[in-house]
Structure formats: structure tokens, C-alpha cells
Amino acid sequence: MTTPLRLGIAGLGTVGVGVVKIVRQKANLLAQRSGRPVVISAVSARSRDKDRSVNLDAYAWEDDPVALAQRDDVDVFVELMGGHEGAARLATEAALAAGKDVVTANKALLAHHGQSLAETAEAKGCVIRFEAAVAGGIPVIKALTEGLAGNDITRVMGVMNGTCNYILTRMQDAGLPYDQVFAEAEALGYLEADPNLDVGGIDAGHKLALLASIAFGTRVDFAGVELEGIQRIAIEDIHQAAELGYRIKLLGVAQMTGRGLEQRMSPCLVPEESPLGQLKGGTNMVVIEGDAVEQVVLRGPGAGEGPTASAVMGDVMDIARGLRISTFGIPARELAEAKVAQSNSPAPYYLHLTLEDRPGALAKIATVLGENGISIDRMRQTRHSDTNAPVLIVTHKTQRAALDTAVEAMRATGVMVNDPVALRIETV
Amino acid sequence: MTTPLRLGIAGLGTVGVGVVKIVRQKANLLAQRSGRPVVISAVSARSRDKDRSVNLDAYAWEDDPVALAQRDDVDVFVELMGGHEGAARLATEAALAAGKDVVTANKALLAHHGQSLAETAEAKGCVIRFEAAVAGGIPVIKALTEGLAGNDITRVMGVMNGTCNYILTRMQDAGLPYDQVFAEAEALGYLEADPNLDVGGIDAGHKLALLASIAFGTRVDFAGVELEGIQRIAIEDIHQAAELGYRIKLLGVAQMTGRGLEQRMSPCLVPEESPLGQLKGGTNMVVIEGDAVEQVVLRGPGAGEGPTASAVMGDVMDIARGLRISTFGIPARELAEAKVAQSNSPAPYYLHLTLEDRPGALAKIATVLGENGISIDRMRQTRHSDTNAPVLIVTHKTQRAALDTAVEAMRATGVMVNDPVALRIETV
Numbered sequence: 001m002t003t004p005l006r007l008g009i010a011g012l013g014t015v016g017v018g019v020v021k022i023v024r025q026k027a028n029l030l031a032q033r034s035g036r037p038v039v040i041s042a043v044s045a046r047s048r049d050k051d052r053s054v055n056l057d058a059y060a061w062e063d064d065p066v067a068l069a070q071r072d073d074v075d076v077f078v079e080l081m082g083g084h085e086g087a088a089r090l091a092t093e094a095a096l097a098a099g100k101d102v103v104t105a106n107k108a109l110l111a112h113h114g115q116s117l118a119e120t121a122e123a124k125g126c127v128i129r130f131e132a133a134v135a136g137g138i139p140v141i142k143a144l145t146e147g148l149a150g151n152d153i154t155r156v157m158g159v160m161n162g163t164c165n166y167i168l169t170r171m172q173d174a175g176l177p178y179d180q181v182f183a184e185a186e187a188l189g190y191l192e193a194d195p196n197l198d199v200g201g202i203d204a205g206h207k208l209a210l211l212a213s214i215a216f217g218t219r220v221d222f223a224g225v226e227l228e229g230i231q232r233i234a235i236e237d238i239h240q241a242a243e244l245g246y247r248i249k250l251l252g253v254a255q256m257t258g259r260g261l262e263q264r265m266s267p268c269l270v271p272e273e274s275p276l277g278q279l280k281g282g283t284n285m286v287v288i289e290g291d292a293v294e295q296v297v298l299r300g301p302g303a304g305e306g307p308t309a310s311a312v313m314g315d316v317m318d319i320a321r322g323l324r325i326s327t328f329g330i331p332a333r334e335l336a337e338a339k340v341a342q343s344n345s346p347a348p349y350y351l352h353l354t355l356e357d358r359p360g361a362l363a364k365i366a367t368v369l370g371e372n373g374i375s376i377d378r379m380r381q382t383r384h385s386d387t388n389a390p391v392l393i394v395t396h397k398t399q400r401a402a403l404d405t406a407v408e409a410m411r412a413t414g415v416m417v418n419d420p421v422a423l424r425i426e427t428v
Numbered sequence: 429m430t431t432p433l434r435l436g437i438a439g440l441g442t443v444g445v446g447v448v449k450i451v452r453q454k455a456n457l458l459a460q461r462s463g464r465p466v467v468i469s470a471v472s473a474r475s476r477d478k479d480r481s482v483n484l485d486a487y488a489w490e491d492d493p494v495a496l497a498q499r500d501d502v503d504v505f506v507e508l509m510g511g512h513e514g515a516a517r518l519a520t521e522a523a524l525a526a527g528k529d530v531v532t533a534n535k536a537l538l539a540h541h542g543q544s545l546a547e548t549a550e551a552k553g554c555v556i557r558f559e560a561a562v563a564g565g566i567p568v569i570k571a572l573t574e575g576l577a578g579n580d581i582t583r584v585m586g587v588m589n590g591t592c593n594y595i596l597t598r599m600q601d602a603g604l605p606y607d608q609v610f611a612e613a614e615a616l617g618y619l620e621a622d623p624n625l626d627v628g629g630i631d632a633g634h635k636l637a638l639l640a641s642i643a644f645g646t647r648v649d650f651a652g653v654e655l656e657g658i659q660r661i662a663i664e665d666i667h668q669a670a671e672l673g674y675r676i677k678l679l680g681v682a683q684m685t686g687r688g689l690e691q692r693m694s695p696c697l698v699p700e701e702s703p704l705g706q707l708k709g710g711t712n713m714v715v716i717e718g719d720a721v722e723q724v725v726l727r728g729p730g731a732g733e734g735p736t737a738s739a740v741m742g743d744v745m746d747i748a749r750g751l752r753i754s755t756f757g758i759p760a761r762e763l764a765e766a767k768v769a770q771s772n773s774p775a776p777y778y779l780h781l782t783l784e785d786r787p788g789a790l791a792k793i794a795t796v797l798g799e800n801g802i803s804i805d806r807m808r809q810t811r812h813s814d815t816n817a818p819v820l821i822v823t824h825k826t827q828r829a830a831l832d833t834a835v836e837a838m839r840a841t842g843v844m845v846n847d848p849v850a851l852r853i854e855t856v
Contacts, residue, residue: 018720029580032645032762034577142575143571146574150742151738278706294732296566296727297725307722313720314575321752326463331463
């Protein structure tokens, strides 16, 4: 097979330029590995004149990505624009309608429209590949969809937003409060234009929803992801967690339960000596658990020109080599509607309470926990101001519902000064 | 495509039984994921009567794996017998000659005969897949061959023999000498019939040679792997390394240099806080570095029924889904002859010397190092018997050749009581 595979690349930001560089610089290697030349026919971006430090003269230029997607000399539409509506969606739909395969790094697009896009693709005999949409350079979509295809997947977890992990790591290392580190990250350009996409857990939630679909054969259900961001994580809790042997991570967890599919993206405590606990800075990690494989842990850079372009090219090479696979691992029409289960799998919890410093206050709290069937693994009173007594509690495994009930009852005792901090401790 | 994919499984040990269980128990899932039924036509093993806790009645039985490989009702020959000659080789060759695809867990077979088998396969239009041959359940062959196909791979490293890692971890945790932990591991059934395959680094060396072939597009060259086992690792060195902030691991490293391909499997020091340093017990880890992706780290179980069967089934599912790919990532005839380079990439080294306790002894050693251009990062004299002075040295980066020359010159000084211990410190 020596017919070239012809790419049309829409979006020439960091990742797009990275892809162009690889195609230009590694033509021989790519041809040798895939058995056919991989070439670029045309490109598209908002501004034609911007200096992108790579020569684009050999490629046709399209101002309109939809036109690019429909070109006769394009076999694969490479969508690197981003955004789940507008041009990215229109051009992707146009590409599929025109019978083109699609490679995309766009997690938002697939989290919102994955089902309809996958159905369209499969009706047209096209494939959609999206390795770059989840965990940057880590070939996790491939591992989950292909390498572990003989497993019933039991749980997928991951730290998949490098910016959040940078902020949390930096808070701990430098002993700085959230607001200050957030400002640093913003100044360094680490945050999305809408920072809530990062620190609110939305970006990572998109990724989790995609992994869950493949893992459990269910339709992508981003709306079913319980989202909690890192904005309320206090440096004090990071320190207290560390003293107890834990790290706080924005952790996504998807697991199928008897009640349905649990998907949550929230700050959790993980043991500091676990692979997740060891993860620093912008690095991503995904943990996949299956009934046969037990546990596989994948770690790598979550963003950046090279790593993301590497993931895009992995998909391009798969298409060049002739791999045709359903978008989410099984035919889109066979994906089950995900039955949303509120996150209620038992886990230990970290509780940080601030009590009025008066006799019997702690007894009231302990009584409330006991009445709700929550037993205490460890408890300590940390410091002591004139009027307040901060108390840390690590519970034995309990359900979130029981904990929420207990927290309500604690409020009713009148001995709590602040809202309590309650963070799940994820067993890794 | 609803034609079933029909397997012939040769070898019904732990892994073979694991594969049979998955095919039996997950028929619907496998069919849904691959688009066609995956079935077993026939099986073969040494003893038909053994109780294997799985019902084999539905499958034809062949005493002779060659006959199994040639059956008309077999599409994929699944070779789980092991051994690089004899039945495994004969049956694999017979399968390819008959135009069957091959899935194998046999690292020795491919390390010794990979080139000829791959050439035969490709001439016949067949594929050979071997995910289970390297690092158990970790989908590392897939990651390297497919996911990272857009990269020039710069280095591949791994801890890929769980038994050795168990022994080294256990020595450290329990403070026990090598011989005692080796005996424990033998009693627990962790060792191959020929233990030198494990502790001599041969098994892990086979795996490294396979990874190197894919990474660098070179013919598998097991003979070019510099092998050093863990038999001479003393508990004292494990403790000393720990005090310096390192762990000792049997680490495989393959890298392409200007001089040729370096492949070494040897005990190395790695930083204790690195992913490799954190690795305990039988778990495996592979680190892949590429020019685009930077670094990806994969971790998972290196052996066992479930994990290894998971890897075998990943390959089977790829074939069921229609993936056709060259055995080592590029056509076998295009694989370059590996130019063997002696391992000489600069690295810091750990030196453990025992000197006669007399004036000027240390000065002589320091002089020899200086004369060979080796500078000292850290040095400490550890304890002191009546007549001997043990000395630990961490050098700055140097080349192995310079170190070997220096060690020869140290011997000539006459102040050394024992042969020195010299272990590479691998930068991770």
C-alpha cells in the first residue's frame, strides 16, 4: 500500500505546529513504520500571517476549516482548534459527512457530542481517534480500548489536569495559599482562558467521561460527572493531609457499581507513597483496573507541543496502518445509556472541623458520627486558638450519603464554627 | 464481519488456562468489542489428563502442537509453551508456513529467532504479536509500536523481571542476604526451572532486546545485550545505596548512540524517589523516552495468570479487529543490523572499595581516579575493622571504559583488599 495518507490540519497553535513538524521531519520514519507516506495536503487557522516557525508553503491554505474538511485531497481531518461548538464541531461534522476519518485533541467536543459524532462516523465507515484528548502524550485511549480489550474494566482513575496538579503541588512545596499560586499559574500562562475549565475540574471531567465510555461500554455522559474543583482547598488541609501521610490530588474516578455508573472528579486524598501520591507538577497519571490485568498505571506529560503532537501522530499512524476501530471501543449504537449513580462507594474520609472550644463539643460530634454509623480511624486536635478547636478526623470506610447526613447533624449541634471540610480518601 | 476468529492454543499452563477462561467467560464482550466472535477450535498440551479447572470438552485436542498449528479450523496460533527451541519453535514455524497469525508470550523464542520468524510471517502475510512476552500485563509493545509511532525513540528502560525485583526489595526490607532471599524465592516457586534465567538477567535481557528492536528499527540482537545478574549484590550495598538515596534495581537500558546500539541489563542505582526507585516486589515498569513525547512510564504486574492472559487477549483482539502490523514495527527486511556499542554512555558510578587500613591507601585510590579523569562527587569511609577500611565513592559522570581502566590501576596499587563493587547510577 503506497498511496499516501493525506492530512488536513485545522488549528495551528502549539499542537498543530508540533504535528506539522513531525510530519515534515520524520517523513521517512513514518513511511517506513506505516507502509505509506504520510503527507499534509492543506492547513487552516484563524490567521494566515502569523509566524509559526514552520514552513507551510507546500500546503494549501483554507480560511474555513469546513472547506478544509471537505477537500478531495484530504483523507484525515485533524482537528486541533478546540471548543465544543462553533468551527470545531461544524468542521468535524463536515469531515465525517464527506467520509473523512477524524483525529482530534478536542475533549470538550467529544464529551458533549461524542455519541452523535461516533454514530455519524460509523454510519459513514469513518473512524474518530482522540488519543490526544486525554492525558496528553500518554497512550491511554489505546491501552484501554485495545491493549486491555480482554478485560472487564472495574475502575479507571486519573490525575488528568496538569494545571491543577501543578497548583496543588506548588501549594504544598512552597507553603503558599491557593489564591497566590493560582495567580502565579495565571501569570505563567498555565490556565485556560476560562480558568474554571481547569480549576473547576471541567477539563479533567471531560476526559474522565471519555475514559468511562470506553471502560464500561456506555454513552459518554459528561453531565453525569460529579464535579468539584480545587478552589476551596486550603493550604492548611494540604499540610494536615501530609502529616497524616496523604497528598491531595484532583482525582477522577469512574467505576461501575450495582447502582449504575459513578463518575466523580474531585479533590481526594491519596497515600503519599502511592504512584498517584508521588505525582508532581504537570505530569498526568491514569490508573486502569481490570479483572484480568489487575492494575496498570500510565504516567507521562499531560500537555505541551511534543507530547500532544505525539498522541495525534499515534492516531494518524494507526489510520495509516489500516486500523479501523469503533470510536469508543464498541459500535456507537451498542453503547448503553449510562445509568447515573450518585457517588456512594464506601471510602474513608478526611474531615476537618472547627469547633467552639467548650466542654462537650467534641463529644457531640463523636456522638453524631456514631449515630450515623461512621467509625473513627484517627482523630486529632491540631492547635488551639482562644475560642476555636480545630479537629481532624479520618473515618473508617463510610458512604457519602451517611457522611452528608452526619455533617447536617453536626451543623445542628451548634458547636461548629465553620463549614467542615470533607474529602474522600481514595484507595489506590 | 461476523466470521469467527478461531484460536488454537498450544500450552495450557497458568497463562493458557487464563486465556481459555477469558474466551469462555467474556464471549459477548469480546464479540462486541471486535465485531466478531472469538472462539477456540483446538488446544494442545503435554498432558491431556491434568485437571486444569476449566472445561476443555468443546475443543479439539491435539497432542502435537505442530498439528494444532496446521489445523484448517485455526486462524490464530496462540503459543504459550515457552522455550526457544523444540516444540515452540517448530509449531510457530509450522503455523506461519500454514499462513496462520501467531500470538505468543515467548520472549526467548523471539529474542533468538525473531528476525527469521518475522521475515517468514511477513512473506506469508501473517502477523506475529507478542505483548505478553514483555512486562506481563503492561501494554508496552502496543505503546511503543503504535502509540508512540510518531517519535524517534531515544531510550527504553525497564525493570522487567519481577522475581529479581522481589529479591532485591525483600533483601532491603528484611535486611537479609542474597542467598537467603534466593532460597525463599525458590521455595515460593518464583524462580524459573533454571534460576539463572531470572537472577542472571537473561529473561529480562530477552525482553530488552525485543523492545530495542522496535524502538530503534534494528534486528533483535540478544547477543548484543550486556548481561549482569543480581547474584553478587550484597545486602551491604543495598543498605549503603539506600543511605545515599538510591535503590538497586536490575535495570535494562537500551539507547542508540553515535557509536551504535547500547543494550545492557544490569544492577543499577536509581533515585529512591523516582518511579523506578519506588517499584516494589513483582511489579514491572517500563520507561520510554521519545523526542516528542518526552517520557512515558508504564507500570503493572509482570506475570501471573490474569495479567499475562490479558496481554495475550489484547493481541488476539487486535487481530480480530483487523490490525495488521509488522512484527517489530517496520518490515522485517528493513530492520537494520544493530551495530553493537559497548555500554559507555557517561553516568555517575557507585564504588564500594575495601582498602587496607594503612597511611596513604586512600590517597592512592584518589590519585588513580584523578589520573583517569574521574572526579568524585561524594566519598565516605563507612566503618572500620581492625585492618580494613571500607570506602564508598559516588563519582561524577564518567565512562565505563575510564572506570574499568581506573579499577585495574587501583588493583595495581596493592591497597585493595577485595574486588571493588562498581554499579552504574542510571539517570531517570
